[in-house]
Amino acid sequence: MSGQNTKKETYAELKAQAEVLLKRAEEIRKQELTEIIGEMNAKIAEYEITPEQLTFGSGSHKKKGGAVSKSGAPKYRDPKSEKTWTGKGMKPQWYKDAIASGVKEEDLLIDKR
Numbered sequence: 701m702s703g704q705n706t707k708k709e710t711y712a713e714l715k716a717q718a719e720v721l722l723k724r725a726e727e728i729r730k731q732e733l734t735e736i737i738g739e740m741n742a743k744i745a746e747y748e749i750t751p752e753q754l755t756f757g758s759g760s761h762k763k764k765g766g767a768v769s770k771s772g773a774p775k776y777r778d779p780k781s782e783k784t785w786t787g788k789g790m791k792p793q794w795y796k797d798a799i800a801s802g803v804k805e806e807d808l809l810i811d812k813r
Contacts, residue, residue: 748792748793748794750785750786750789750790750792751788751789751790752772752786752788752789772786772787772788773786774786774810775787775809775810775811776795776805776808776809776810777808777810778792778794778795778798778808779807779808780794781794784810795808
């Protein structure tokens with residue numbers, strides 16, 4: 701041996717160190733998560749993104765073969781912009797603006813049966 705005083709770490713010591721690191725990592729993750737969620741909420745509001753437009757890992761809001769996503773077919777259409785809304789989730793700004801300007805909800809329906 702070279703005469704250096706090296707202490708061999710034990711399994712218990714390493715496990716305790718790992719637990720301390722994991723706890724600290726989780727604390728930092730929570731801090732970062734709060735900031736990230738705030739940024740995401742700001743962008744969602746800025747771009748008037750609806751829950752139906754969010755895919756959460758599916759890669760696309762349409763299924764293979766062009767089928768409509770689970771969120772359903774659009775129920776309302778903006779006659780000016782042709783944007784649509786399923787009637788679920790938050791009301792898009794174009795819908796709120798149309799109603800506020802006196803347009804009747806039934807006039808925005810796509811299927812007016």
